[in-house]
Structure formats: C-alpha cells, structure tokens
Amino acid sequence: MVIGGGIAGIQSSLDLANMGFQVYLVEKTPSIGGRMSQLDKTFPTNDCSMCILAPKMIEASRHPNIRLLTYSEVEEVAGEPGKFRVKIREKARSVDEEKCTGCGVCMQKCPYKTDSEFEVGLAKRKAAYIPFPQAIPNVATIDPDICIYIKSEGKKCGACIKFCDAGAIDFSQQDRIIEVEVGSIILATGFDLYDPSALEEYGYGKVKNVITAMQYERMISASGPSGGQLQRPSDGKTPKRLAFIQCVGSRDTHHKLYCSSVCCMHATKEAILANEHYPDLKAFIFYTDMRAVGKRFQEYIARAEQEYKVTYIRSRPSKITENPDNGNPIVWYEETTARTRTSMEVDMVVLCQALIPSGSTKEISDMLHLSLNDYQFINIPDRLFHPVDTEIPGIFACGFCQAPQDIPDSVVQASAAAARAAEFMSRKD
Amino acid sequence: MAAPRIGVFICHCGTNIGGIVDVPQVVEYAKSLPYVAYAEANMYTCSEEGISSIKNNIKEHNLNRVVVASCTPRTHQPLFRNACADAGLNPYLFEFVNIREHCSWIHMQNRREATEKAKELVKMGIAKARWLDAQEEFESEVYPAAMVIGGGVAGMSAALNLANQGFEVHLVEKEPKLGGRLLKLNRIFPINKDPSELVESIVKTVEGHSKIRLHMPAVVKAASGYIGNFDISVDEGGKEVSFKAGVIIVATGAQVLKPELYRYGELANVLTQLDLEQRLKDGELGEFQNVVMINCVGARIPERLYCSRLCCMTAIKNAALMKEINPEAKVYVLHRDLMTYGVEFEEYYREVKEAGVRFIRYTPSNLPQVIGAERVESVRVYDELMDMELELPCDLLVLATPLIPNDDNEELSRMLKVPIGDGGFFLEAHVKLRPVEFAMDGIYVGGSCRWPADIRESVAQGYAAASRAAIPLRQGLVKVEAITATVDPKICKGCGTCALVCPFDAIELKESEIRGLEGKIVSEVNTALCKGCGLCAAACPNGAIQQRGFTDIQLLSMVNALSGKR
Numbered sequence: 001m002v003i004g005g006g007i008a009g010i011q012s013s014l015d016l017a018n019m020g021f022q023v024y025l026v027e028k029t030p031s032i033g034g035r036m037s038q039l040d041k042t043f044p045t046n047d048c049s050m051c052i053l054a055p056k057m058i059e060a061s062r063h064p065n066i067r068l069l070t071y072s073e074v075e076e077v078a079g080e081p082g083k084f085r086v087k088i089r090e091k092a093r094s095v096d097e098e099k100c101t102g103c104g105v106c107m108q109k110c111p112y113k114t115d116s117e118f119e120v121g122l123a124k125r126k127a128a129y130i131p132f133p134q135a136i137p138n139v140a141t142i143d144p145d146i147c148i149y150i151k152s153e154g155k156k157c158g159a160c161i162k163f164c165d166a167g168a169i170d171f172s173q174q175d176r177i178i179e180v181e182v183g184s185i186i187l188a189t190g191f192d193l194y195d196p197s198a199l200e201e202y203g204y205g206k207v208k209n210v211i212t213a214m215q216y217e218r219m220i221s222a223s224g225p226s227g228g229q230l231q232r233p234s235d236g237k238t239p240k241r242l243a244f245i246q247c248v249g250s251r252d253t254h255h256k257l258y259c260s261s262v263c264c265m266h267a268t269k270e271a272i273l274a275n276e277h278y279p280d281l282k283a284f285i286f287y288t289d290m291r292a293v294g295k296r297f298q299e300y301i302a303r304a305e306q307e308y309k310v311t312y313i314r315s316r317p318s319k320i321t322e323n324p325d326n327g328n329p330i331v332w333y334e335e336t337t338a339r340t341r342t343s344m345e346v347d348m349v350v351l352c353q354a355l356i357p358s359g360s361t362k363e364i365s366d367m368l369h370l371s372l373n374d375y376q377f378i379n380i381p382d383r384l385f386h387p388v389d390t391e392i393p394g395i396f397a398c399g400f401c402q403a404p405q406d407i408p409d410s411v412v413q414a415s416a417a418a419a420r421a422a423e424f425m426s427r428k429d
Numbered sequence: 430m431a432a433p434r435i436g437v438f439i440c441h442c443g444t445n446i447g448g449i450v451d452v453p454q455v456v457e458y459a460k461s462l463p464y465v466a467y468a469e470a471n472m473y474t475c476s477e478e479g480i481s482s483i484k485n486n487i488k489e490h491n492l493n494r495v496v497v498a499s500c501t502p503r504t505h506q507p508l509f510r511n512a513c514a515d516a517g518l519n520p521y522l523f524e525f526v527n528i529r530e531h532c533s534w535i536h537m538q539n540r541r542e543a544t545e546k547a548k549e550l551v552k553m554g555i556a557k558a559r560w561l562d563a564q565e566e567f568e569s570e571v572y573p574a575a576m577v578i579g580g581g582v583a584g585m586s587a588a589l590n591l592a593n594q595g596f597e598v599h600l601v602e603k604e605p606k607l608g609g610r611l612l613k614l615n616r617i618f619p620i621n622k623d624p625s626e627l628v629e630s631i632v633k634t635v636e637g638h639s640k641i642r643l644h645m646p647a648v649v650k651a652a653s654g655y656i657g658n659f660d661i662s663v664d665e666g667g668k669e670v671s672f673k674a675g676v677i678i679v680a681t682g683a684q685v686l687k688p689e690l691y692r693y694g695e696l697a698n699v700l701t702q703l704d705l706e707q708r709l710k711d712g713e714l715g716e717f718q719n720v721v722m723i724n725c726v727g728a729r730i731p732e733r734l735y736c737s738r739l740c741c742m743t744a745i746k747n748a749a750l751m752k753e754i755n756p757e758a759k760v761y762v763l764h765r766d767l768m769t770y771g772v773e774f775e776e777y778y779r780e781v782k783e784a785g786v787r788f789i790r791y792t793p794s795n796l797p798q799v800i801g802a803e804r805v806e807s808v809r810v811y812d813e814l815m816d817m818e819l820e821l822p823c824d825l826l827v828l829a830t831p832l833i834p835n836d837d838n839e840e841l842s843r844m845l846k847v848p849i850g851d852g853g854f855f856l857e858a859h860v861k862l863r864p865v866e867f868a869m870d871g872i873y874v875g876g877s878c879r880w881p882a883d884i885r886e887s888v889a890q891g892y893a894a895a896s897r898a899a900i901p902l903r904q905g906l907v908k909v910e911a912i913t914a915t916v917d918p919k920i921c922k923g924c925g926t927c928a929l930v931c932p933f934d935a936i937e938l939k940e941s942e943i944r945g946l947e948g949k950i951v952s953e954v955n956t957a958l959c960k961g962c963g964l965c966a967a968a969c970p971n972g973a974i975q976q977r978g979f980t981d982i983q984l985l986s987m988v989n990a991l992s993g994k995r
Contacts, residue, residue: 007862018900030681042861048445052862054475055508061477062511093983102478133443138477146480214477223443251775258772289766295860295880296851298729339816375772383773384620386629404581404771408864415893417722422899423593 006034008399008414009188015418017065031135034400040221044300081394092173094142099168102138106160123225184421191400208234234327239347247355263352275308296347434466436492440474440499449533487516498526519563526554556990563910571657576674581609584680586891592640615706618746636861656871658924683832683877728831737831912961923950927965
C-alpha cells in the first residue's frame, strides 16, 4: 500500500506495479497528482510540470496492478510487518464513478461556491467539482461541507441531479470501508504550506499585493485562473517590479529552524518565468544563502542573472509596508554591502514560505505508532545507510514527509522505497 | 488493406496551444483533408476525458489511423499509443504532431501565422498517417542477473537490494577493497561518527552474500548487447572473466579535486579537507592553534560553475572536530553561500556556530589571500558584513574542494554507449523524473558519478537504481519499440556502408539464406540492438534500407503535403 498520490507516491506505485506487485494507492483528495500538479514549470529545465506529470498519473490509473483509491483515507492498520491488515475509508463522492463522464455540467449548474484548494484561493470552485482539468479519476465529487442538498437533507437545490445526463449523481452513497492485506507500506504524504501570516512583519493578508509562492505558481500557470497573466490582487494590473522574499518562516528561530531546500530554486524559476512573460518586468530576489546544489542549478542562476535580468539581493527584509496611494508594497531591508537601511517599492511581493510536513503525516504516523522528529517529519532512524526505512520493518517513507527535498530527490527516494519494499516482500523467513 | 480512415484529435493544452493557435479552425481544416473520417478538439487530449474520446471514436467511426496534434512524443507518445491499443488498434497506426513546442510556444507573438503553421503540421501528419503500417514489437528475454560497477556505498546498496530480491549480481570494483570514498573519511556528517565499523558491516554482508559474485580488483573491458542480454568481459587481476547480465548499474563515484590555488602543494600546511581526514585517521595531524578553512576552492568559478553540494558540510564537520580536539583553537570557515540544506545540516551548522567556530563570508571578487613564505602564517580576508579586511593568524589552512568526475568516465561512457553531461558527470534520461536511469534501456546510474551526493543520497540512489533495474529483471521479457531498420535483401548490394555508420553495432554483413538469394552477401539488422536512429537508412546508397515508422513513402508524403504536391 502506498499512502499519498503525489509524484513520490505515484513513482513508488509504478515501480512496484511494474515489478509485478499488486499496489493500493491511497489518496485523500479527489485526484492523484499532488503538489506537482499545481506547479507551472519545473527548475532547472523549465519543463511544464503537468506535462511531465500527467503521463505518469495516467499510467498509474490504467496499470492493471494498481488499484487507485482516491478521496480515501487509511482508517486503521493492524497485523504485523509482512502482513498488515488495513482498513481504508473510501469517502462518498455522491457521484457514481462508473457513470460519471467528467463532462462538468454539474460544476456549471451547482450554485454553491468555496475557495478552490487547487488554485490556492485565487479562484472559487463549486460544491460539485473536479479539482483540475487533468484530474484522475476524471469524475466529479460533491463536497458535503458546501452542498446545500446534503445539508438540507434533500430539501433544497438538487440542480446537479436535474442536469446530469449520465444520471451519475447519487446522494444515497455511503462511505465504504475497504479491507485489504498488504506486505509493506510506503508513506508519501508530502507537504503543506506554512501560513505566512504568522510573520506579521511581512503583511500577508493585510498588504493586498503580497502573495505566496504557491499562489504565484497558479497565477503564472497557463492553466491557472488568470490564464498565465500576472495580475496583482489590488487592481489586476501587471506588475513591473516584482520582489521575492526567501526564508519566510524557514531558517527562523521564531518559526521553522530548518531550510526548506527548494525555495531558492523555485523563486529563481518564478523570476525567470515572470521575465519570460513580460520582458520589461524586473524581478528581485531577497535571499539568505543561495542554495543551488543540484544538477545545473548554478548554471540556472547564472542564466537568471544574465538573460532574465534577475537581481539577487543578499538580505532578509525586516518588514513590508504598503504605499497607500497605489497599493504598492514597500520592502524594508538592509543593504548588506553598503551597510545602510533602505527600502524598495515594488508592484507585488511573493513570499517563499516554509514548507512543512502535511497534516496527514502526523495522522498516519500516530496510527502506525511511528515517531516524528522535532519538526513533524517522519523519523528515519538510520538516515545515512537506510534513508527510506522507518522505525517499523516493512514501512518505508519517501519524499517531503520525511525531509525537505525537490522533485528529483523525491523521485529517487520513491524508487528507493519501492526497492526496499520489494526486498522486504521477497525475504525468506 | 482497408482504406485509411483517419481520426484527428487536436489539443488546446489549456491555453498553451489554444491561447495562440485557433484550434477550432485547425479542426475544420483537418476535416477537409483526404482520408480524415473524424476530427475534434480537446481541452487536454491527455486527460482521462481526452483518452476516452480517442478510444470511443476509434470504435464509433471505425477509425484505422489516429493523429494527435498536441505536445511532445517524448512524454506523451506511450499514452496515446496505449489508448489506440486499448481500442483494438495497432499502436503503430498512431501519428504524433507537435503543435506546442514546434508551434504555439515559439510563435506566441504571431497568432495568425501560428494557426497556419499548425494547419500545415497537421496536414503533414495526416499525409504520413495514411501510409502507416501495423507493427509488432520485438520481444526478448531478460537474463536474470545484474552487473553493478562500483563497490562504494551506492553500488553496494544496489547490489544488496537486488541480491536480496533473489537476483544474481556481479559487483565489479576496481580497487582491492570495497567501500569507495567512505574508506577515506575520518568521520561522517551529520552523525559525527567514524565510518569504518559501519562500512565494515556492509562490506561483510556483501562479501558473504551467496547471490553476489565479487570481481575485485577488476575493471570492465568490454560490454555489448542490449537490455536483458548484455555480454560483459572484465579484467580481474590480469585474468579475463566473461559473464552475462540483463541489466547494468553504474555507480563508479567521483574523485576530489586537488587544487592549484591558495598555494596548495607548495606550502606544507595547506591541505584539502580529504588530506585533513587522512591525517586525522592516521593520527598525524600534530599541534594546531589557528585553523582557517576556505570553501568553494575550485568550485563555482567560471571554469567549474557547479556547486559540489557536500563540501560545506565537510568543512563544518571538520571545523567542529578541530574545535573538539583543541577547544582553545581558533577555527574560521571562509565561505560563500553555505549549503546546509534540509533539517539536519542546518541544525548541525547552528550547533557548530554555537560551539565557537567562526564563519566569515567572502566574495568571489575579493578572494582570501595566503600570507607566508615557507608556511602559511596568516590569511587575509575581506569581511563584507563588517566592511573590514581581517588578517587571521593561521597554522593550518584547509581547502574544501569539489568532487570532480572520475578519469575513466569517458571510457565507460563509450563502452556502454551512455552519455556524459555538463562537467563530465553521467547524464540521466530526465533530470526531473528519470534521475537514475540512462536513455539507453537497461542501464541505470546512481551516486556521485551522476552528481555529487552524500552518503544518504548515494544510498537512496543506489536503491532507486536497483528498483528501476528490478523491473525488467522481474518481468523477464522486454519489448523493443518497432521503429527498427529493415533491409530488402534483393536491393542490398552488400557494400557495408550501413554497418560502418551504425553506432550500435546492430548491422552485420551475412550470406543470405533466403531462397533465390542464397550466398549473396547482404546486410542484416539485429532488431534487439537497433535503436531506430535512421543513420543506416539515410546512408544506404541503394535505398535498400527502410526504417519502420519512417519509411521513404511516409516521409516523402509529408514533404509533398507541405509543398502542395500530391
């Protein structure tokens, strides 16, 4: 069983399934794809993220050895290594997966809205929704927290029932408990975003034109709510000067002490993309140490500076205020080379917030009696020589849930976890 | 053969294509072309919805050819071919047209022309599709053994994993001892331990494993064949040993740069971090009072742009140790960006700072200077934060130098026909999603021969390479894409030009056994070795070679479609 349907979980599942093992891939949200599906491009090649991910998602969904359990959560794990008995709750979608054609009519007709998780609050989604166009499975889900039909116990609305040609809407659906026995478990529960409003000095939530890096990813993405146009929140204008602030909550004694490991590079990529979209746009990156340790990362930074006119400023800004006349954020910082305190007015600020282990990481490790480290990452007892083995034999962890890392490192660990699981299941004792 | 009935699916790719190219117009145009029985637009042809539409329309409209105009075959061809196969159509009756990378992305400023170009590209694809033939993929058996080259921590992890999965492993190590670079280290970060015992226990397990055949000291002399079926010959202490392997894992590691900077090699008290570890191991360091370490020596410079990833931590580890051995000592680390990424490294860095190691940031435009005639006496450095030039007394100068590729990488690269990339490290198939395999099927890579990696990363990559290698080993059969070359023995004159140009040694001249041609010398293609590069087909002076999926008539019909000829 693989828990978590992001790139790490998908890679582990595909490796094991291709080796001939039967895999249950359990994903909490309505679709697999994870964080990578939200990204626009990937560093350092500027490959389109969804374009390289989608074939893997589809391969996972059509693989005869993989059973996808989306919108599902692990409820109980009993048994012993090599023979885990698992109860999985497949939540009621209120939609018959077999009948739904993914046409999206229910989404058009549904009158109730909430913030879209996928678009990080930049757009709304309906109570009846498919999280993103390439979602897998491509079926609608009805959110019981928003749906008035469910809340009124069938007295109100029902628009989706009326308009669904396939007759797929089924409010009588109940959660299903699926019981399976598995030899090994791989955890790949990924990351969440640290809420930058905890850093009051940066004005997130108060200064309108301060957004997060994940919001920026959706904004610059051609498939995002603005169709790839950078539009600052206060007036929809395209920014001409853009500032990225690094280590927002990372490497910070008041917040998270660790380095999130990916922000230097994603900020560089985001600055490059801004300049690619708008050649007149000027981007500034305020950084602590520029951590570009991967393959071709230094070259990428050199390109950002030379070809895309990105300016790197070594400084941790002390605060961000707002110019009341035009809504421009003002970044206050110390010019370390000149040792003067100064400020810079820009049109929009992107906060590269710390990345933290996802909430499900804690839930699942509590359930399995696995310990977490000080920062809630899954504890790996012998990090050096057994980098994907947890405290329990037969249970492995890969990707961001066990340590901050980028996509290639997550993919490496995902395959490593698959190798260890295969080894564990082939043991003769 | 039934008359061609071509289905055309044109992708908006959200706004990637649809925002530039007038997709509905291209669909209408496609409908007007010969043999097109059906055409439609999709928001994302690769989405589940798009894939079902291909399948349904193959059945509904009795399509016998499919053209998808969207993105790149590198990522999406298998997907669309499988969709055809699922609907009962031979997957080689599918043709891919790239109107994103080849059109919308590069003509963003010229929408009208982009649409015209998309039409022409689609027209060419359709013209070719008319001539597509069904193909059968060649299947071959996988010999259930692996060769792992390199007995460092990455190679040993890979070997043990595969051996424990039940496969025979040939582990080839060029030194007389297993353990690789780890054997040279005094302590390892971030656990701050002597690695010898840890290494020893892994080495023992490897040496005692019944499934692992150790070749040591040995070097690979020749490797031929293809996935599932490699023939290998190694020189094992002067003796030639041959064996077969289904897969190969390259984990040959890297070496530490010996710099020509900061008077290394000239002054006795200038060491590399590795030299320092050796002296500590041998107990030959002697007294010291003032230690200065310089990072990025020979790295992140115009001639060697990359960051070697480990050196910051190595310096921090050894700086802490210096302070531990002599708490009175002054220890300075002169650095550029400090690469203590992740949780433990950052933690370690903080602890070491608290223990009294001083960190000073220098800039590449103002490098530290070594002062002293016979020995280093001090190091002068400009401290940017204090705007002050400091002169640090120094009786031991330690340089953190990067890992550089092994000298024999190129030879191995030629032998295995796997590529080397920037800086001389091995180049993986895809930097993001295929990090531990080569584009060449059946050969995998892990550890510092691919890119500088610490122990944890090397072990993970070793395991990951084993995972990828275990797939063909467990499947027992591999398929070769049916784009291989075919020779018409009637036309072939046996000149051998094709065999000369073939980079994969896939062509041999042989006496024909075909009736009527007995004894004639003709070329013969070994399908398992042929990679479908097309060189032979282009080089054949007699037109005797056709490449499946790229035949003369297929390609000419594309050219004719473009030039308006029929």
